[in-house]
Amino acid sequence: MTATPDNVLLGLNFQELTALMDQSGQPTYRARQLFDAIYAQRVISIEHISPLPLEFRRDLGNRGFQIGLPHIEKQFTSTDGTIRYLVKLSDEQTVETVWMPEGDGGESGDGSEAADEQFQSSERAWNRATICVSSQVGCAVDCQFCLTAQLKMKRNLSAGEIAGQVLAVLNERKVQPPNDRINLVFMGMGEPFLNYENFIKAVTLLVEGVGIPASRMTVSTAGIVPRIYDLGAEAIRPKLAISLNGSNDELRTRIMPINRKWNLEKLMAAAREFPLRNREKITFEYVLLDEVNDSPKNASEVAELIRGLRAKVNLIALNPGPGIAFRTPQERRVMEFQRILMASNIPTFIRKPRGRDIFAACGQLKRTVEISPVTG
Numbered sequence: 576m577t578a579t580p581d582n583v584l585l586g587l588n589f590q591e592l593t594a595l596m597d598q599s600g601q602p603t604y605r606a607r608q609l610f611d612a613i614y615a616q617r618v619i620s621i622e623h624i625s626p627l628p629l630e631f632r633r634d635l636g637n638r639g640f641q642i643g644l645p646h647i648e649k650q651f652t653s654t655d656g657t658i659r660y661l662v663k664l665s666d667e668q669t670v671e672t673v674w675m676p677e678g679d680g681g682e683s684g685d686g687s688e689a690a691d692e693q694f695q696s697s698e699r700a701w702n703r704a705t706i707c708v709s710s711q712v713g714c715a716v717d718c719q720f721c722l723t724a725q726l727k728m729k730r731n732l733s734a735g736e737i738a739g740q741v742l743a744v745l746n747e748r749k750v751q752p753p754n755d756r757i758n759l760v761f762m763g764m765g766e767p768f769l770n771y772e773n774f775i776k777a778v779t780l781l782v783e784g785v786g787i788p789a790s791r792m793t794v795s796t797a798g799i800v801p802r803i804y805d806l807g808a809e810a811i812r813p814k815l816a817i818s819l820n821g822s823n824d825e826l827r828t829r830i831m832p833i834n835r836k837w838n839l840e841k842l843m844a845a846a847r848e849f850p851l852r853n854r855e856k857i858t859f860e861y862v863l864l865d866e867v868n869d870s871p872k873n874a875s876e877v878a879e880l881i882r883g884l885r886a887k888v889n890l891i892a893l894n895p896g897p898g899i900a901f902r903t904p905q906e907r908r909v910m911e912f913q914r915i916l917m918a919s920n921i922p923t924f925i926r927k928p929r930g931r932d933i934f935a936a937c938g939q940l941k942r943t944v945e946i947s948p949v950t951g
């Protein structure tokens with residue numbers, strides 16, 4: 576269900592490039608040269624791959640091959656430094672990818688304040704950033720508070736299109752991992768676990784090719800339970816975040832219909848069985864909707880669900896949007912929710928919205944041109 580032409584190199588792993596070299600009558604070591612050029616050097620065109628003989632570069636071109644990096648069509652810059660990129664794919668569909676200097680991806684929480692200060696003092700002084708990556712065009716999950724849901728499901732992204740968003744943004748920002756500290760969160764448009772194979776392949780390419788450690792990546796799921804078990808069995812995998820958002824089945828089903836298929840009992844069982852590594856925690860995300868899921872009782876129920884798990888909670892006050900029938904709670908309700916969880920010894924963080932003014936915050940990603948008055 577992807578739309579990547581078969582002459583696109585981006586998205587091929589080392590084995591696939593090796594097979595291509597065999598077919599092309601080239602020595603095997605050229606696969607490594609190509610792999611490094613695509614993922615580590617992030618060349619934009621085959622002509623630029625200087626280790627390859629000119630003749631072979633021409634041959635690939637004549638056969639219609641291209642790197643196939645997605646094109647950044649537009650960008651919107653927030654007052655907080657967040658940049659929302661509109662990324663155009665080969666079939667003219669678009670997805671959004673968000674750059675957040677300081678690394679407030681919600682998944683690490685280690686010293687972002689200091690990094691934030693550094694970033695604000697000068698454009699290139701940041702030392703850490705998070706890229707929020709999309710996995711599908713649109714989304715089928717239908718969470719009632721999320722703008723992407725309004726698009727409905729258009730199509731899966733290929734592995735190349737998922738990894739390609741990162742490459743395009745790194746090129747645009749002139750960033751070089753691992754020297755520049757980049758975190759990735761697979762929390763953009765779509766449900767990564769409903770595009771599991773391509774998502775995992777992209778992760779491997781980003782780890783092995785681009786050099787971003789898997790420990791700096793977090794994938795967030797609305798709760799596709801069988802894929803939580805699959806993720807636990809992967810040799811190379813990001814950290815896991817689960818969008819909880821409801822503290823009991825009745826409530827969660829109302830705002831996340833997917834809960835009918837995989838209810839809290841099944842979801843929490845998968846979370847409990849998830850094989851955590853040393854010092855790793857599961858993140859639970861909880862979007863607070865005013866007077867819907869944000870009462871002290873809800874907070875106690877969340878604490879009860881999570882009891883005994885190595886976990887932390889990220890609270891996100893609703894980011895509003897057109898057609899979203901919920902309100903953002905007052906800060907004191909958010910603080911009270913946090914206090915109750917903390918009293919149960921659950922580390923709980925309040926995620927500050929990033930790029931709300933440019934519709935870049937969680938749940939706000941949609942077709943840019945339609946919803947944003949800002950251009951850039």
Ligand code: SAH
Nearest residue numbers: 721762766795796797818860893894937938
């Ligand atoms: N499909 C995946 C990843 C995309 S959503 C998932 O559901 O986890 C990423 C995060 O944004 C989720 O935790 C989701 O609950 C949250 N979110 C969605 N809409 C939001 C909104 N309007 N305001 C704040 N957070 C939102």
